[in-house]
Amino acid sequence: MQYSNISFETSEDGIATLTVCRPDKLNALDNATMEEIDDALQRVAREPEHRALILTGAGEKAFVAGADINELVNVTPLEWKARCTRDHAILRRLESLPKASLAAINGYALGGGLELALSCTLRVAAENARLGLPEVRIGVFPGNGGTQRLPRLVGRGRALEMMLTGKLIDAAEAERIGLVNRVVPQAELLPYCRGLLKTIAENAPVAAALILECVDVGLRCGLEEGLRFEAAASAAVAASEDRREGTLAFLEKRRPVFRGR
Ligand code: COA
DSSP states (O other): OOOSSEEEEEOTTSEEEEEEOOGGGTTOBOHHHHHHHHHHHHHHHHOTTOOEEEEEESSSSEEEOSBOGGGGSSOOHHHHHHHHHHHHHHHHHHHTOSSOEEEEEOSEEETHHHHHHHTSSEEEEETTOEEEOGGGGGTOOOTTTHHHHHHHHHOHHHHHHHHHHOOOEEHHHHHHTTSSSEEEOGGGHHHHHHHHHHHHHHSOHHHHHHHHHHHHHHTTSOHHHHHHHHHHHHHHHHTSHHHHHHHHHHHTTSOOOOOOO
């Protein structure tokens, strides 16, 4: 697929970067942009050269300022539902990638933009970032997973306050409530994110993929089932070449060479 609204590239160390490129619209997500994001996510899932993924927005003002409001004016309920279902599938694809993803929040992360960030493994914000689910102010609804993922991350009370007031919070507040993992100066945002993902990508890929899957499954089921899944995942990791390489390398006092097998 040719991309017009995003850029997608992977550096030599395997860190892919997906940038939403509609800066004149504060990187708002229209239908075409969502389709392109989906295509890039399928590539990340399928192609082994991508070890981890950064999502960010073009320009210095916005990560993503939400769904493109131009496309929300004349929509029937059934069209709205179809769009919502498609976006749920795209964000689930992102959330359940077997590789770490990181939202580098370089400005406004609002509505569908925050919901995109909530579907990533990690979130790092620049000091100028402002985050919120302001949909209620324009009579719409955080229907791309916001009502589900935000309470799971920051707790029911804080999530409901953000959704019902529609107020934006700054980066420091987002860090305080656990909505972002870290706040860094804007100029350091991408280098910091690359460094963090490089650390992750240097570790054993099989173990990393199963950690991601265990947390994903565990947050959607009870503790007993989650622990059973964890035991089965541990056995799969124990059977991997990575496990043998990692433990031998420790005993032989050398750096492990993981192959993700
Ligand atoms: N959808 C479509 N266009 C959007 C947009 C969105 N979600 N967010 C911003 N834009 C557009 C603006 O319409 C404007 O376009 P124009 O120059 O053609 O008029 C451009 O991006 C710049 O935005 P502007 O509002 O002029 O910037 P600002 O600095 O004054 O305000 C925001 C920034 C983020 C506070 C404001 O743009 C905003 O409230 N956006 C909507 C956020 C929202 O409700 N998101 C959830 C949608 S469901």
